[in-house]
Amino acid sequence: REQTCSATEYDFSSDPALHTMDFDIGYGPQEILAYVQPDVSTFYQMEPGERKPTTPKHNGWAAKFVNMSNKTVRLFWDPMNGGPGSIIANIEPYSAAGTASFPTHAFYMTPVEDESVRLASWAVSPPQSVYFYDPITVEGDEEATQRNLDSLSHEDFELYQRHVDNRKFSKRYFEFTGREYLSFYPRARPSHKMWRADYFGQEHWVTTKETHFITLPEESELGPVAEIGSRRVLKESDPRILQQYRSPEPFLNLTLKVLSCAPRAFEIDNFLSQTEVDHIMYLTTGMKLHRSTTAGSNGQLSEEDLGRDSTRNTRTSLNTWVYREKDAIIDTIYRRSADLLRINEALLRPRSKDELPYMKSKRSLAEALQLVHYDVGQEYTAHHDFGYANIYNEDQPARFATLLLYLNEGMDGGETQFPRWVNAHTRDGLDVVPKVGKAVLFYSQLPDGNMDDWSHHAALPVRRGEKWLMNLWVWDPTYET
Ligand SMILES: O=C(O)CCC(=O)C(=O)O
Numbered sequence: 001r002e003q004t005c006s007a008t009e010y011d012f013s014s015d016p017a018l019h020t021m022d023f024d025i026g027y028g029p030q031e032i033l034a035y036v037q038p039d040v041s042t043f044y045q046m047e048p049g050e051r052k053p054t055t056p057k058h059n060g061w062a063a064k065f066v067n068m069s070n071k072t073v074r075l076f077w078d079p080m081n082g083g084p085g086s087i088i089a090n091i092e093p094y095s096a097a098g099t100a101s102f103p104t105h106a107f108y109m110t111p112v113e114d115e116s117v118r119l120a121s122w123a124v125s126p127p128q129s130v131y132f133y134d135p136i137t138v139e140g141d142e143e144a145t146q147r148n149l150d151s152l153s154h155e156d157f158e159l160y161q162r163h164v165d166n167r168k169f170s171k172r173y174f175e176f177t178g179r180e181y182l183s184f185y186p187r188a189r190p191s192h193k194m195w196r197a198d199y200f201g202q203e204h205w206v207t208t209k210e211t212h213f214i215t216l217p218e219e220s221e222l223g224p225v226a227e228i229g230s231r232r233v234l235k236e237s238d239p240r241i242l243q244q245y246r247s248p249e250p251f252l253n254l255t256l257k258v259l260s261c262a263p264r265a266f267e268i269d270n271f272l273s274q275t276e277v278d279h280i281m282y283l284t285t286g287m288k289l290h291r292s293t294t295a296g297s298n299g300q301l302s303e304e305d306l307g308r309d310s311t312r313n314t315r316t317s318l319n320t321w322v323y324r325e326k327d328a329i330i331d332t333i334y335r336r337s338a339d340l341l342r343i344n345e346a347l348l349r350p351r352s353k354d355e356l357p358y359m360k361s362k363r364s365l366a367e368a369l370q371l372v373h374y375d376v377g378q379e380y381t382a383h384h385d386f387g388y389a390n391i392y393n394e395d396q397p398a399r400f401a402t403l404l405l406y407l408n409e410g411m412d413g414g415e416t417q418f419p420r421w422v423n424a425h426t427r428d429g430l431d432v433v434p435k436v437g438k439a440v441l442f443y444s445q446l447p448d449g450n451m452d453d454w455s456h457h458a459a460l461p462v463r464r465g466e467k468w469l470m471n472l473w474v475w476d477p478t479y480e481t
């Protein structure tokens with residue numbers, strides 16, 4: 001592997017927040033490493049027990065709904081005002097969907113053919129995050145349960161059994177960690193390295209050869225960049241692309257500063273240069289932006305469903321996508337991001353057959369850059385960036401890390417807020433104020449492969465001016481939609 005950067009004396013191989021958890025779900029004693037959130041005092045470099053965590057003002061919570069039946073169901077949010085339910089997702093047999101929600105919020109499932117029939121309904125009641133529709137097991141009636149099991153095809157029986165195992169595992173995981181299991185057992189730990197966030201203000205230093213552009217190349221020199229192949233591979237000794245337009249320094253030093261330990265969130269000042277930001281802003285002038293949609297659960301919905309769905313007001317910005325191959329500056333931003341994340345840059349682009357042969361899929365693990373514009377009043381209410389993987393895919397691909405790149409500053413409002421960050425001094429959310437060229441990195445997954453409910457975040461409404469930002473999403477362990 002070519003190393004274009006170095007993270008000095010940093011040990012990624014052990015994470016003190018991982019603890020051996022024993023469990024037995026009917027196949028004999030087993031062990032895994034589970035994430036146990038450290039005592040909040042340690043976030044202040046104090047001895048455990050010295051500080052107490054606050055209760056965040058924001059009481060939002062992840063809500064995942066699991067369909068343990070062999071039929072597709074429809075999931076609705078019930079506004080509880082006598083009005084019609086709001087469609088959240090169509091959930092395939094043995095699959096799941098979810099959304100960020102609040103205590104007491106009501107959800108129900110119906111058959112596809114009759115929305116007036118409620119198969120199951122729930123009120124969100126933290127700390128429970130995962131709600132199961134299980135038409136097979138009849139609590140306290142083994143005979144009825146057995147009859148239901150006997151009625152399943154062999155294939156359905158196996159799938160149902162996987163869910164039973166998952167529920168058993170999840171119960172033990174909750175006892176051990178105090179968190180709901182939002183993945184589906186068994187899921188591997190993240191394949192990527194993860195920066196630790198042991199205490200507030202902790203710093204990690206990264207040195208990268210992907211230095212800042214300081215003058216703008218001619219458009220003809222910039223690209224587009226070849227999709228795949230050896231032309232994209234840079235050796236350690238090679239000059240970087242369009243080196244003559246970059247800072248004369250051989251390296252760019254980046255500092256990740258811990259803003260939050262749970263969720264793990266970091267700030268990186270001067271990640272982009274003014275020239276790079278100007279270039280991206282110039283690109284936006286020729287682009288048509290579209291109304292933003294939300295990630296995850298809405299993919300299964302028809303145009304008609306989306307039209308009648310009131311939850312669409314959660315994200316009111318406009319956005320478009322910028323591909324890594326667009327030009328050499330965008331490609332450089334991906335290379336620099338890979339160095340920052342300690343991920344091989346080849347994983348963040350399509351690969352040729354012979355590159356990284358251990359990766360079955362040749363697809364990029366990164367999405368295109370999502371360029372977002374917020375006008376006055378526009379926002380993205382608190383949400384998670386991860387979605388719930390299809391259970392038929394054993395890898396359980398999901399968004400792993402988000403890199404937020406701020407392209408302007410000086411607006412009122414528009415902060416990125418982590419409303420449920422664990423701390424001992426305030427009940428308010430952690431607000432990150434946009435600044436030109438600054439980046440924020442946070443992880444949607446925990447080091448044990450569970451999804452991190454605490455990664456909940458919002459783009460607060462812009463009150464004056466406007467806001468421009470880019471999202472870079474990196475998946476783990478693959479990117480399959
Ligand atoms: O605009 C921001 O500050 C955050 C955007 C965000 O969370 C998203 O687009 O998923």
Ligand SMILES: [Fe+2]
Pocket residue numbers: 383384385457
């Ligand atoms: Fe987000």
